[in-house]
Amino acid sequence: MKVHPDEFAMACEYANSHDFEHLNPEQIHQVMVRGRELHKWFRAHPHLHAAISLSAIGSIFAVDWLVWIALARWFVATVPGSWALILAAIFTGTFHSWLAYSLSIYSLHEGAAHNLIFPGRSPFSRAASFLSTNMCRLSAAEPECYSACHMAHHAKFGTKDDTEFLNFIFPRRLWLNFLPLGSFFNYTDFFVHRTSAYTRSSATSGLIAAIYNGLYLFMLYRFFGLLFTVIAFLLMPHIGFYVDRLRQFTEHNLMPLENNSGARSLGVGFWGLLIGGGPWGQPCHLAHHMVASIPWYQQIILHRYIVGLLTVTQRKQFLLKPIVGFPALLWAILRESNHFTRTSASRVFAGD
Ligand SMILES: [Zn+2]
Secondary structure, eight states: OOOOHHHHHHHHHHHHHSOOOOOOHHHHHHHHHHHHHHHHHHHHOHHHHHHHHHHHHHHHHHHHHIIIIIIHHHHHHHSOSHHHHHHHHHHHHHHHHHHHHHHHHIIIIIIIITOOSSOOOSHHHHHHHHHHHHGGGGGTOOHHHHHHHHHHHHHTTTSTTOTTOOSSOOHHHHHHHTSTTTTTSOSSSOOSSSOSSOOHHHHHHHHHHHHHHHHHHHHHHHHHOHHHHHHHHHHTTTHHHHHHHHHHHHHSTTOOSSTTTSOOOOOSSHHHHHHHTSTTSSSOHHHHHHOTTSOHHHHHHHHHHHHHHOOHHHHHHHSOOTTTHHHHHHHHHHHHHHHHHHHHHHHHHHTO
């Protein structure tokens, strides 16, 4: 992802001109101690970890199959009529798209970038690791460039060398992604799952995704006919991509340029799981930034530990509000970004 100097300048000015209750040294120390304990446990139980990883991947494919074969076929057979078919197609297309996003973020982030899905050195682990880090190609995502950018994001967080700089994003870069087929076309450069120009790796992802989704659509056509397939086909490239863009827009936006206080956690409630891409996605992003060496299920444990350490003010800064959760956060970020741009952009760019 390209770093925009104007957004970097806005992020610096925002951080300098707004009060923020950072995690204090004692809180950080406690999180690190707990993180180290979790990491030791993870390294000491490689077989159990591999079984958990396998279950996570298996459950995504199983639920996908359940939705489009079992549930959709049962619904269409039980409730006859065009509207039932259309409803079933919307549900199936939406759910498949979200599951592809869930699989993709797990594969890209925890697999390709952090090598945490199957981290062992045995032949089985290496083969499983290769497959799991390339699963993202089923939804046309490209793991090699993502991995390099993402690790710089951790190592150089909040600096000009952070190649996933997200601490200030002009909202128009988010909105442009919402145009039709934004997951394929570069209306903006606010994306991470593909490269800005075609490479051998991105072409491989495109080919694998075309074959996989082509087979999927062929099966839908055989089972449900043309109308169902067209609706599902129109939804598939959009829903998961839109959710992914919303996640990245809100993870660090308007947060401090400092790793231990620079991320929000959406949590493991409804909004966190939906936007975060499931429990193996990134619902607990603050915990991940503080201790990047532990897998997703331990991030959830660490997240709950961190929540217990936070003051009332810190909870408001780092976590979602109950019920209104993500929509309220998104609205607050959009309103604040627009307001800050109106009141401060000319001063920031004039070098004041
Ligand atoms: Zn990461």
